[in-house]
Amino acid sequence: MDLGSNFPAKLEPFLLMAKSVKGAAAAKLIQDATSAPGVFVFSELLELPNIQELAKNEQHEKFLSLLQLFSYKTYQDYVEHKDRLPPLNNAQMIKLKHLSIVSLAANRRILPYADLLRALDMPTIRELEDLIIDAIYLDILRGKLDQKEQQLEVEYTMGRDLEPGKLEEVLAALQNWAATTSAVLSTLDQKIHQISLATEAAKQAEQEHEKALQANLKEVFEKQKDKSLGGGMMNRRGMHMGLSDRDRDPMHMDVDEPPESSKSKNRKASQDTQSKTRKRNRF
Structure with missing residues (x-):
């Protein structure tokens, strides 16, 4: 489910009531809507004619400004124009700071603790981290607390109303x-x-x-x-x-060579024969 996809449904009861209220009742409705758990988008309420009529009444005009503050402004805007706005209760203060983190994350994904402490007027890092953890559980944003680097790494956030x-x-x-x-x-x-x-x-x-x-x-x-x-x-x-x-060659025959001893005997026999012949010749 996308972040903030169920937020318009939380505003629906206030839209129904706003169609039939004026003046002080409309101002009270704005106080209730900005304090109600789970209500983080207000553009539809802000656009209603009954609510816009509050701008014509000096006594109730500041409640219209309060609704504009929660629609698309930040905690710093509240600090700068506090004298023209009704005082905030604790629920409204926490909600406005949650919405302010969303606005800060729209410009950069890495939010150093030092910048958040200053922008949200938080006294300690522990309280700042508790505020961020609550925002994550409320599906206002997705991110990771990097305590080593002292920063919030934002993955994505809900969408806020657009300022005119x-x-x-x-x-x-x-x-x-x-x-x-x-x-x-x-x-x-x-x-x-x-x-x-x-x-x-x-x-x-x-x-x-x-x-x-x-x-x-x-x-x-x-x-x-x-x-x-x-x-x-x-x-x-x-x-x-x-x-x-x-x-x-029909006369060709292979003749084995006689052994060396046979050759010697043959030569000796030949010599003896020749000797005997010479002797007979003398006689």
Whole structure:
């Protein structure tokens, strides 16, 4: 549920009563509405003709100013114009300080304790933190107390009523925000497009590199294959030619070499034979 989404319902009973009251009764109604628990938006009540008529009565005019204070002003405004406003009871004082935190958070997300102590006229940090914790429980704001850094980190807040004449200022701020957002989105689109192009180029380069690598590997493989096949054919051709020469020579026989001892015996026998022959020749 969004913060403050149930606040208009809390104002509804006062709207019904305001349609039939005037003068002092209308002033009393404003006191009751600004003191009532859970009532934090007042623009619908402020716009009612019965309430606007209080501006014409000097005695009741300050109650209209009180309602304007709770609609879109802050505790500092109360301090500066206290003499023109009715006195605040404790419930009204706490509620106005809660609403003042919302207004301060509209300008910056980090609120130092020192600034809050001064703006809300809080005597101690402990009381300030209790006030902030109550605002969180009441769905007035969401945030975190950073006691180490002595600051309130606001995440988001309820919306307050717009002060008359501020609508144009808000619209201008929204237009500036829209223009800034559009420029940021355009820049992001350009960056995304550039990244996409770079990614595609890198992918294509990788594919081309892989293709070239595979072609080189294939070429090396083919060369090695051709070299291997060529050497094998030459060896087989040489063996075939050797066998054919021996086959064509019918007288070719393989003769084993005699042993060394046989050669010696043969030479000795030959010498003996020759000696005997010479002797016979002498006779």
